[in-house]
């Protein structure tokens with residue numbers, strides 16, 4: 001397509017590129033990487049959005065971008081402004097209207113002309129003022145001279161004062177001649193980019209300031225109180241509005257009018273201010289609108305405005321992740337160079353520091369063979385790491401700095417999870433080497449990126465009526481489903497009829513936070529089987545995984561974070577679904593702390609988690625024979 005491939009201008013070793021975290025890039029630090037000049041070439045990933053921006057810039061179409069924060073929406077909008085022709089730029093001047101002071105006149109001139117006009121007017125005003133003062137002093141001299149001659153000096157001084165005052169306060173007349181340049185593109189080298197995210201009506205649509213002295217020669221002429229809005233400053237350029245739905249409906253309506261008309265008069269926005277009496281002639285606002293938000297925001301925006309943009313422009317979705325290829329990894333290295341350059345004060349990153357960041361981008365993607373496109377938070381990490389190096393006056397940002405930065409820039413959820421673990425240490429929730437019946441260390445993810453260990457306890461009791469699954473809190477549904485799945489398996493090897501039992505399932509210290517239920521179903525199953533068969537569970541083992549009716553362990557999300565949580569909590573083994581094996585991207589420090597055991601079947605899980613042979617062996621053997629292949633054949637009977 002129209003994408004211009006910019007490889008960082010550094011030697012690339014193609015032989016090792018595939019497996020190399022730097023994609024074969026031969027660099028000592030990010031200093032060796034060339035950053036492209038144009039913003040549009042700095043954008044990483046988002047190929048579709050990029051193509052659309054380029055196309056829309058040519059055709060002057062509006063664009064709507066839908067996607068997660070920090071994926072490059074405003075960056076692309078800004079890049080678009082750099083692609084627009086700058087020859088079209090204009091200056092806008094507001095003049096006093098001698099016929100109606102409350103309706104200032106508006107004139108548009110080519111960019112740069114405005115300054116000349118203002119200068120000419122100022123010069124003329126200065127000359128007039130000069131003439132006026134000369135005139136004033138002549139009159140004063142005559143009056144004072146006459147007074148001295150007639151002997152009434154006091155009267156003379158008084159008269160001189162009055163003359164001075166009259167001249168001083170009729171001076172306004174000359175000020176009114178100088179126009180007010182509300183849009184000045186004289187020094188503008190590219191088409192304007194205006195970010196109107198979160199702007200109130202005045203900032204977006206323009207305003208006329210209140211004048212406390214509305215008469216009596218003290219007032220500021222109305223044209224001088226006119227202030228442009230973002231829509232006017234964005235004339236011939238790009239107006240970017242993120243979270244567009246947060247603009248109030250009336251403002252959205254006015255914005256739509258502005259888009260339709262290509263011009264919009266400025267008036268005072270607060271009703272009781274003297275500015276509200278003033279309304280200028282229409283001021284040009286011929287901008288391209290780039291509206292952004294998440295899907296929710298789009299649905300809540302003014303339908304007419306949305307249709308307008310849709311009908312006259314493009315709509316594009318932003319990607320959250322991108323496939324991990326050597327070329328992409330090289331671009332991520334360039335991303336760091338870009339951020340370092342943009343900041344201007346951060347020391348460049350060593351190759352190892354870059355590798356650690358790319359690893360983090362892989363981890364944050366939460367997807368096999370993908371890299372996250374959430375660049376704002378990644379950029380935050382770059383800055384924190386760079387700041388650490390800078391504070392110590394070092395030439396380069398190192399891997400250590402990146403690791404420390406990660407520690408510092410933990411999300412609220414992570415800090416909460418750590419806090420949990422801290423607090424738990426005060427109670428009896430520590431990991432032990434013992435075996436406990438019916439108690440399993442589950443793992444969950446809080447927020448987006450924080451693992452937490454979440455013990456599950458199961459207890460079996462004779463049913464009072466029909467057998468029930470009783471779980472704490474919101475996890476009832478999940479518990480029921482897990483038990484249902486495991487009961488199909490239990491039926492095959494146990495004499496116990498689950499329908500005659502009440503199964504109590506307790507999630508120890510599960511907060512109200514979003515604990516993802518599905519990934520705990522092998523945990524619940526293990527707890528139930530342990531309680532049912534009176535076989536203890538090894539408390540130094542933690543686990544995550546989803547369970548199918550056939551006893552297969554199915555993949556889950558967030559394994560990396562969960563493994564790290566298990567390691568932090570002091571577990572020595574962690575069970576994960578075999579299908580998740582490739583998603584594991586834990587940090588080195590954890591690798592020695594914990595053994596990762598991939599399991600494909602519940603029998604393998606129990607083999608690792610249960611203690612106390614020979615009871616356990618016999619159970620696992622029975623299970624093996626009925627789950628998986630054997631299970632299929634038994635199914636029909």
Ligand code: ADP
Pocket residue numbers: 042043044045046068069070071072073074075076242335339373375376379
């Ligand atoms: P959004 O508008 O989607 O919330 P921004 O465009 O403001 O995100 O992104 C914030 C910063 O993150 C940018 O200024 C840039 O430094 C970096 N960034 C975001 N997306 C990308 C991208 N696709 N490629 C390179 N850098 C990016």
